[in-house]
Amino acid sequence: MDDMTDISFKTKGAEPILIAVDFSSDSEAAFIWGVKQAALISAPIIVLHVVHDPAEKPGFYNKLGQSALLPLEEVALEKMEAFIQMASKAYAELDNAPIIDKKFVAGLPAGRIIEVADHENAQLIVIGTRGRSGLSNLLLGSVATHVLQGSKVPVVVVKSDQPKQPD
Amino acid sequence: MEPTLNQFTLFTGLFGGLALFLFGMDIMTDALKQAAGSYLKDVLAKLTRNRFMGVGVGAFITAVVNSSSVTTVILVGFISAGLLSMAQSVSVILGANIGSTITAQILAFKVSAIALPAITVGFGVTFLAPSKTLKQYGRMVLGFGLVFYGMSIMSDAMAPLRSHQPFLEALVNLDTVIAAAIAGAIFTAVIQSSAATTGIVIVMAGQGIIDLETAIAIALGANIGTCATAGLAAIGKPREAVWAAIVHLLFNVAGVVIWIAFIPELAEFVRGISPTSDDLTGTARAAADAPRQIANAHTIFNIANTxxxxxxxxxxxxxxxWLVPDRPLKVEESAVPKFLDPVLLSTPAVALNNVRFELDRMGDQVITMLKSGFESATHPTAKGMSEVIALDKSVDALHRAIVAYLGKISSSSLRDDDGRDVLRLLEVANSLEYIGDRVAIDIATSTRKRVEEGGKQDLERTAKLDNINRNIVDALEDAVRAVVQHDSELATDVRNRKVGVKQLHQEFELSGASLLTGDKAYLAAYVREIELLEILNAIFRTARSIARVQLAENKDRKIFADE
Structure with missing residues (x-):
C-alpha cells in the first residue's frame, strides 16, 4: 500500500514547434521533419491546420458519401487524424513521438499560421512547400512564401523529395 | 380636363397590394422552408467540388423558395455555422440569380383569375388539414394566391395613372436607364424582395405606364438591391460569411454594369423572341406583351451573367x-456557442442539426470534466479541481444557450418530427448538464473530504476504479456520438454495456472487503471510493439515457413512417 501523493504541477514545457499542414505529401515531409526535430530538442509539438477551403478547389472538406452536413472543422479533424496515422505508419520511429497538440483555426492560411505561432510562443514554424514555380507561383504565391515573409520566428520550409504531384 | 386622381384609392391600392404581395411571399417561402428544410439540407450537403453542380443547386433552391435573398441568407447562415465554405458558396450564389428568373416568369402569367381560388383552397387546406405537412402545402397555395391577388390590386390601383399627367412627367426622370436601375436597387433593398420589384414592374408595364427599356433597367437594379438582405445577414458574422455576401454583391453589380449599356439591344431581342398579341395594336399591344418580355429579358441577362x-x-x-482582409485570430471561447446561429432558425431542420454539433462540443467539455475530475479525485491536486469547476461554468453557459436556442426553434411552426427532435435534444442537453454537475459538485465535494480525511489508498483498487471510469467515459462519448450522428447501432451498443460495467463494479466491491480487515488507515479512503463509485454509477445511468434518446428517435421515425 502506498501513501497518497500529491501530483506536482506540470512544469511548463519548452516552447513548442509549430508544424503547419494541409494533409498533402509536402506536408507529410514537413510533419516528419518537425517531429524528429522536436524529439531531438524535446520540444512539444503543435500541428496546425488552417481550415480554409481553397477557392481553386472548393469542396476540400466534403466528406464523400456522407449525406449529412458536417462542420468543416469536424472533417478537418478526421483528415488530420488520418494524416498523422498515415505519416506514423510510413515512419515507424514516429511511434515514440511526444504528445502532439492538434489545432484548427479558420481563416486565410498564411496570416493564421503566423498568428498562432505568435499566440503559442512557438520557437519554430515548420511548413511544407509544393515547389510551385513560374507563372502559377507568381499568380497564386505560396503559403510558405507568405509565412517566411511575415514570421517573427525562424521558419523551416521542407520540400518533399517526391516527384511533383498534379494538383 | 384631365381626369382627377383619387389619391387615397391609388395609395391604399398600391401599398395594400404590395403588402399582400409581400405577405403572400413570406407565407409561401416560410411554408416551403418548413416542408423542404431537411431536403434543402441534403441538397446543400451533396454539393460537390463541381461548380456547375453548385450553380444547379443555387438555381434549384432559389426557384423553390422564390427568393435569391433567402438562398444567400441561408448560405450566409451555413457558412457562419461552419457547414459550408465560401469557396463552395460562390457557384451557389451564381445559380441563385438563375433561380430567381423562375419567379419572374411565373409572375408574368396573367393568373389573377386564379388568385382568389388559390386563396380559398389554400386557406381551406391550412384550416382543415389534419397533418402539419399538409397544412404547410395549404399555406404555400394560400401564399401563392395572395401574391397574385396583391399584384392584381396594385394593377387596378395603378390603372388611372396611365392618363395622369403629373405622374407621367415625374416618370420622365426615370428615363435614363441609370436612374431607373438605381430606383430599382433602392426600392428592392428597402422592401427586401426583388420579386416584388419585378412584380410591380410587370404590373406597371402591363398597364402601359412604363416602357420595356425602363422596366428592364429597374429589374436590373433589383438584382443589386437584393444583395442588401444577405449583406445585413452577414453583419457581425465570421469573415467567410461576409466574403460570401460580398461575392454576391460584386457579381450582381458587375453583371448590371455590363448589361446596362445594352438595354436597347436586349429589349429589341426579347421583343423578337417573346409571344405577341396580334389582335391588338399600338400601346395596348405593347402593354399586353410587356410582362413576358420583361420576364424573358430578366432570364436572359441572369443566365448570361452566370x-x-x-x-x-x-x-x-x-x-x-484580398479586398476584405481576414480578421485577426480570435481565441475560441469554450463558453460561447459556436453553431447556434439565429439565421438558421428559419430552417428548423438545419438549426436542429447544428444543435447536435453544439451538443457534441458540450459533450466534449463534459467528458474532459469527467476525465480530469476523476484524475483529481484519485490523485488530488488543487489545480485539477479548480480547472474542473471552471469548465463547469462553460458547460452551464453552453447548456443555457442550447436550451434558449431550442426554445426559439420550437416557437416557430415545426413539422411534427422536428418538434419531437427539439424535446429529445433538450433531454440530451439536460443530461449532459446533469453529468457536469455530478462532477463539479459531487466528485469535487467527495475529493475535498477525501483530502481532509487523509488516509491511504490502494493502487490496485485505484487502477480498478480507473478502469471503470474509462468504460463510463467511453460510454458517454459513444452516447453523445450516437445522438449527433443519428447512430442507433452505437446507441444500442451503449445500452448493452450495463452488464459489463456492473460486473466491474462487483469486482471492485469484492476486492475491498479483504482490505478493510487490514490497515485502519484504509477505512476513510474506502468510504470515499464507494462514494465515487456511486457518483460514477449515476453518470453511467445518464450516459445510457442519452443513448436511449437516440433509440427513441429511431422508434418515432418507424411509428410515423407506418402511419
Missing part, C-alpha cells in the same frame, strides 16, 4: 479575400 462568370469563380473568391 455563364460569363462561372469561369472566374476562383478569381472572384480570391479577389474578395
Amino acid at each position: 455563364a460569363l462568370f462561372i469561369g472566374f469563380t476562383t478569381h472572384l473568391a480570391r479577389f474578395v479575400e
